[in-house]
Amino acid sequence: MAQSISVKNLKLNFGATSVLKDLNLDVQEGEFIVLLGPSGCGKSTLLNCLAGLLDITDGQIWIKGKNVTWSEPSDRGIGMVFQSYALYPQMSVRGNLSFGLKNARVPAAEIEKRVARAAEILQIGPLLDRKPAALSGGQRQRVAIGRALVRDVDVFLFDEPLSNLDAKLRSELRVEIKRLHNRLNNTMVYVTHDQIEALTLADRIAVMKGGVIQQLDAPQTIYNRPSNLFVAGFIGSPSMNFLPGKTVDGGKAFDFAGTRIALDGYDGGAVLDRPEAILGLRPEHLVITDTAEPGRSIPAVVEIDEPMGADSLVWLKSGSSNISVRVPVEKRPAHGTQVHLKVDIRHASIFDAKTEMRI
Amino acid sequence: MAQSISVKNLKLNFGATSVLKDLNLDVQEGEFIVLLGPSGCGKSTLLNCLAGLLDITDGQIWIKGKNVTWSEPSDRGIGMVFQSYALYPQMSVRGNLSFGLKNARVPAAEIEKRVARAAEILQIGPLLDRKPAALSGGQRQRVAIGRALVRDVDVFLFDEPLSNLDAKLRSELRVEIKRLHNRLNNTMVYVTHDQIEALTLADRIAVMKGGVIQQLDAPQTIYNRPSNLFVAGFIGSPSMNFLPGKTVDGGKAFDFAGTRIALDGYDGGAVLDRPEAILGLRPEHLVITDTAEPGRSIPAVVEIDEPMGADSLVWLKSGSSNISVRVPVEKRPAHGTQVHLKVDIRHASIFDAKTEMRI
């Protein structure tokens, strides 16, 4: 596959503060890339740089083999969808869709055709003559996508397009975006700070923090083998349990508050002995049992129980650590019970507490 | 347990529009009630009535055995936490916490004590001298809770206290609120339109729509035996699959586009033959298999796959219906595969398509 977007050594400063620091990113054609990260990490900034809405401080941006570093936003062959949709409130849906084309002096007949096609794809045909104010959230979002669609571009940029919506609508539209991508198969760069969105949509996820890409990988890799503590904690809801301790026996076991957990089968690098290490365990990779299994389990006391529909999230206390475990609703243990948590070390992650990197 | 809040025949009109219609609600002492419902259904309105911030049109409100229908908000023995927190921006955290007490002429020593206690419970001791602007979202929320806490009241009212936060923080604070409730054991009425919040927090959930309580029950009951189509569709994410069809054979089977599903073991009332019925199946109660099982399975084609970390949500098409199924990540079928969905009828719900009520 050809390269669709290539960001080379991108730097961006706002005055004295450096927001993006020497960032590199290559996106293949047809790929769905999600930029994920906490608020303020520079996701929108990166997207705006791609779109040409911000003047970059240093570096280059290539789109479809062309150096567009200095091109106008409209000349980059990109379409963009914004968080609040940024529909032009005084124009009808049709006006919103055709505004960009008119600016580009596309012939009227061609505009007509493209709008009709976009309307068909997005099923907004009957809405074409309404004003944005008369649309529901979901419909607005489709119009916003349509605006990118009619421009016949190969790269779509989305800046948190769903974050204004309530949970139900959000999950519906997520599916729609996925469908659209399956159908159009164009390159998408999608900014969000919602990890469910990232996990469900992305071909690859770029997890950002402080203007730096922490990890760029397929969702499963990010989920299962997070490259550092930040990524591990950020991805997964409820989030990964972190047990502080040390690795002993030449890297063969993890010592957590006196309890030893054998590390054979650990999917990672050479563990070695480290005086400060962190064992990361996802709630779904722990099983609550009544009996201890030396080297494989941790004792804990049941504290809180959060039923979440199909599953329940049980919070336990072990030593001074809070640990959450996902269990089927039927199998919830009673409050205060003393139990043992069986650890599935194949799905665990171990981090060096100093460097915070996965071992 | 004594009754903490009792709402009797509450009516509230804004001018000509009736927002709450003859609403009754009884809350036990120490209970955690969540008001759940779509935007505009009257949740905040109900909460404001409880707090005395809105003059009701008719009915009564009792709190702790006292008729407070005409009492001032500050005399009702309630504390309230708002969506935007509504912290006093120019006062320090301490100021925010003590402003109400000072005003009530509580002695300084007593104020000191209560603030210290709240700060300890909420772990905001080190923040006491900061201004709200210098706090993170989570910290602000704790201060907002603290403001209710210092008032030493037994009833806490929360109006979507988490909806301004991002997903990660939201799930963290959810747990904190739950912990707080376990610890203080006071009555809480909590408004949200986020069902995960409702399911995890509530002792009982009141699902509202159009100013009417649709169902008031424990989370598991609501989840498993939703009393009508609205509740069923509203609760659960991804939401319940609805298959339109009819019940035949004297209520012994469900006919979905020609496929028959046997109804023995259905957990509900007398089904009877109904020309228009809807079969509701949750994604986690369907299993993808390769082989058909007559009377127990539905044929379908795999369309989209949404990995969500631990699980994956697979979208299939059967007839003209989209069906979602939750499967462990390892067992995802390939796109386009022809499969069969095994139905677990014990967890299914059947609705009359006319009355929309569960049968």
Add this chain to the structure above:
Amino acid sequence: TELEVTHWWTSGGEAAAVAELAKAFNASGDVWVDGAIAGGGDTARPVMISRITGGDPMGATQFNHGQQALELVEAGLMLDLTDVAEANNWKEIVYPPSLLDACTVDGKIYCAPVNIHSPEWLWLSNKVYEDLGLPVPTTWTEFVASAPQVEAAGKIPLALGNQNWQSNLAFGAITIGVGGLDLWKQVNVDKNMDAAAGPEMLAVFQAAADARKLAAKSTVQDWNQATNLVITDQAAGQIMGDWAQGEFQVAGEVAGKDYTCLPGLGLNEYISTGGDAFYFPKNSDPEIEAAQKRLAALLVSPEVQVAFNLKKGSLPIRGDVDLAAANDCMKKGLEILAGGNIVPAGDMIWSPDVQTQLGDLQAEFWKGQEMTPEEAQARYVEILKSGL
């Protein structure tokens, strides 16, 4: 040819007088475009100066004689009227000659004087005194002496407007009236600062301090409002220039019967001869220039002088016209003029800057009540010194 003429003559008598000028000018086939700006010279002058320096001059404009337009002339913005003056023999006919001197810069004449004004008059309401059964005063001294009775009758003894120049004018009149001509000349013409700081001058300030008590109840702003107080018999008297006469006339009052005028406050019958003159800003259009010269000649002509000054209540700038129609007061003025009892006007002696400062001082002195004569005199001397 159309000629725009700007001026600040807008009160009743003034407007009537301007109408005479316009009538005469229009009669010769030209058109007088009136550009009156009310509010006095202080409002109008910035407009005129801006217009002239801004390169969009009017055809003719009023200024007071003397230093006001000097710089404009020096900057070469004004039309040289020497040929008109010579053709019409202004040197001979303009009386007193000081008027023409004020128009002359480097031997060339730049303005056409139209009238003579003298500020040193005391105007009295006869009715006020008749009602009280008192004789109408004939001097400032008598006026001051009768003031307590006037006041007791609920009338204002002395009407005085609120603007700086009015206080200054009153003080000037008292200087000539009370201090005498010699003192006045020493201070203002010879610019003898010792005299200004001397005891005689202090006596003048003392007299002014007495007068300000008489004016304490006067609450009007404009001079004509103050005059109106006299006309309507609410006030006994006002110190004001001879232009006040126009107001009496418009109100239908008769000099000697309804009101009395005392030049030089009845003490020293001298008048200073300031006045108005028209200047003609340079213009590129020869037709307009011709019209300007026609207007200049017209302004000095005997017929216009008579018509204009009768309405305006001022004195003509030439001694050879017959003002048979003039009323009592005007005749008094003419006599004084003819007798040569004249002194130069303040506008000619002191720069506007000094005049403004004097005005500020007098306003403070007259309206403040608490400034002592000594203090005022000290500052008076300071200001005069700055203008040497």
Add this chain to the structure above:
Amino acid sequence: MVATTLVVFVGGTLWTVLYSFTSSKLLPKLSFVGFDQYERLWSSSRWLTSIQNLMIYGVLALVFTIAVGFLLAVLMDQKIRFEDTFRTIMLYPFALSFIVTGLVWQWILNPELGIQHIVRSMGWESFAFDPLNNPDVVLYGLLIAGLWQGTGFVMCLMLAGLRGIDEDIWKAARVDGIPRWKTYLFVVIPMMRPVFITTLVIVASGIIKLYDLVVAQTSGGPGTASQVPAMYVYAYMFQAQNLGQGFAASTMMLLSVLIVLIPWAYLEFGGKKHG
């Protein structure tokens, strides 16, 4: 046009400052005299009075306009009936020029015609209310007119600001049992900082330019009791034909504006980082 504006404001200011060091009379001339004009300016009692008046009037007008404007806005914010009517009544004076304002109030305050006359004719013979002719209180006479003209507009600004306050803050305060007045004082006012700043700029710029009102109402009198700097500038530039002096006075006014403005610009642009 933007360039023109810059040229006028910056160029005009520099030009003014430059010529304030000359002895220009009627026409601007580059005949430098150093600080002479300033020395004379600061020894002129009229200028000193003007400055003093402006300060007194300015502080009073600023405080009262904003305070009264805010109070009215608070009253208007009590969900009252006929809000439109009340608002229109309070706002209409803003449509009238200062000249008109000055004239009308000169008249109403005139002892022979206005309030004093009325009260006396109603039988209270000793009643005295003659602010415009008493040097000690004439500034208050101006203030009455100035407030009349300007408070309505400020009220609108404040009202808009009040309406922008999060409804939840009010609810929180009610639950806390805070009386309304306390909520306004300790919570709402601090939250309206941006509104107050905008208002301050608008009102203060109006006060410094104060001229027409005084001319129309008192002509700076009685005596020099209500002189203001703008009048001094005008008088010396055009009446006294002493441009240098007028420019020196202008420069002092501009300087005082800068002194007010620099902290503001700092707050607006420099202070952002501090939140």
Add this chain to the structure above:
Amino acid sequence: MTGPMTGPRGARPRRTLSPGNIMLYGTLIVVCLYYILPLWVMVMTSLKGMPEIRMGNIFSPPVEVTFQPWVKAWAEACTGLNCDGLSRGFWNSVRILVPSVILSIAVASVNGYALVNWRFRGSDVFFTILIFGSFIPYQVMLYPIVILLREIGLYGSLWGLIIVHTIFGMPILTLLFRNYFSSIPEELFKAARVDGAGFWGIYFRIMLPMSLPIFVVAIILQVTGIWNDFLFGVVYTKPEVYPMTVQLNNIVNSVQGVKEYNVNMAATLLTGLVPLLVYFISGKLFVRGIAAGAVKG
């Protein structure tokens, strides 16, 4: 369920004549008296004859209503030789007002838009200078502007005056527009740029249609300010285009013996009519416009 419904129920009883309400409306009414008084005096006086005025009470309504003062003010009052009242100035004022309002608002709105959305180098400095400009007393700038207008050859023409109004309207208007535009989501601007709209395209197609409220505010402020202007009108134009306020000044300040208060008041009212009407008609929009962003710092 719970016990019987005893005690208070339904809405809290509210007395319309509560002490609080009496205080509230009482204060408002007293305040309104203060605001209305001058207008009352003006209107009443303008409807009286001179004898009635001289006799007396300026606050009392006219015994005998006469519209003569209005007629005189509009069509007969003299200044110098011209006795056609305000009527002539009215049309001059309109001729000055319309282009001045349009130009000044056009320039200021583009300015505010550029300041917010196209932050250029030195835009903060530029803005600070503008605000500084709003404090400059007009008298100070009379001379420099005379020179400027002379240099660009517009002195004495209507356009010169229009430019002056535009310049002096700029600071406050720019402040208003800047505040308003910064309350419009930036995303809208970005979307338009991606759509290929340029500086003017965005301004005209996107920003303008969304800015009605603030335009109303700007128009009201400018109509008032320009219509009421006297100084610029008299200094930078000629008699044939003098605005109404110059006539008003002439009528009010030139006294024919006695001040004709009734004519003065009628003239004053006539002169104020246009801005007053603008306020009475669009006062509601005015507040809404201000609330829509003008005061968000």
